[in-house]
Amino acid sequence: MTKAANFIWYELMTSDPAGAAAFYGAVVGWTIAGGADPQAGGVDYRMIGRRDGGNAGGVLALNADMLAGGARPCWMGYLHVADVDAAIAAIEADGGVVHMPATDLSVGRIAMLSDPQGATFYIMDPIPPAGAEDMESDVFSVTEAQHVRWNELATSDPDAAIAFYRRHFGWGQDGAMEMGELGSYRFVQRGDVMLGAVMPLMPGMPAPAWSYYIGVDDIDRAAAAVTANGGTITNEPMEIPGGEFAMNAVDPQGAAVGFVGPRGG
Template identity: 45%
Template sequence: MANPHGTPIWYELLTDDQNAAETFYAAVLGWTIAKPDMGPPGIDYRVASAADGPVGGIMKKPEGAPMPPAWLIYFGVNDVDAATARAKDLGAADHMPPMDIPEVGRMAFLADPQGCFFYVMRGFSPQDSRAFQAETGPVPGHCVWNELATPDQDGALAFYGDLLGFRQEGAFPMGDLGDYKFWHVGETRIGAVMPRMPGGRTGWQVFFGVDDIDAAKQRLDAAGGNTLFGPSEIPGGAFTIVCADPQGAQFGLVGPRKA
């Protein structure tokens, strides 16, 4: 994949129940979910696709994994081995060293110095990934925002700026909680970094686009999801919901209010 270094190129759900997750996300986001011919050897890996292409994978959380069910982000890099070595120099932990997945790509699984998990990857396909789409507003079924909550905002800005070339530009003040600082890769705003909220979680959270936030909320409720916050209006006129699937993996929804 030739996506610019630092671009989110894939999303992955680690879950305790793949079948339940497949049913849930198909209902809420309209994904088509299938088992591909290629993938990690010996692993039940399912690929979720929006109407115009694949977005991410669903796999069972490995036994003993040091994390609850969660969505993870793959960031595209020019060289996985070099990126992994640099991440370790910057204080990251290497939980899975660089490895090749036949016909898919080379990747490594890391945790930043604050313990937030993510992947770095270089895909073998000559085509660019379109899993992340935010150029024209919320795109139904695709990830449209990548948000990091961290106990060390300045440390995260320095780490991801060095490793992935993230450029911080612009911010939204949150009063006593600090600033919600926007991140760019090139000219594309990919998400933001924020201080961890009191009692809140640490880590990356992904937001998927929907065509109508209220209709999505109805689908979420009917499928057994849990609304944690919202719907709330955000700059630009869209609305967002922070939620969790029935297995506890947190994610977000973003879209207009049509009613």
């Protein structure tokens, strides 16, 4: 079995980086750079900064050619693999699709794929910074605000998807929350860490997709900030196991996003 893969980076593709910076600054407390990162090689790519000095991910500005080619504002997750080319070959042989071939960047080798049901993700073999070869990414955290805290896959075939991610990324699946006629919300783990869940595609969802829930300090404050800053709440804050609350929204540029945190934090 493949060594269990972690989410090591998150990327917001957006048509308006400055607008996204204002929105996520108000809702989450992030600081998104005002211009392209000098190491991005001419692409408008900006880092997302947390208050603790770390990075929460990056922002890719969608240019006219990308938009004309069908790209749309969305959030994407990056899964760590030891060998991008081998992973591509195995995933393609298993019914996955390559959307962006293996590409070398200054930070590592990446590719964009979708699973057999059509949910899209990146894979990456990163090049760690000098002197930090053993450092692990901290963009995902089960508990911390300003990190992605939950990764949720809505799919047309939950059984097949769970088997796919187990085969290629080494995840486990243990435990579920029943949703009545809507089916089971099935938890997935990387070792003993709860990564998120796999659920059936809900009515009104256009296609299988990953959703990412960003940690906030206070769900009610965040909800008010979503609407005050041009976003739209699609599912109001709902209590989840453990006593915190989760909500779904669409940012002003059209990217679907989730938020999770305490009430009155």
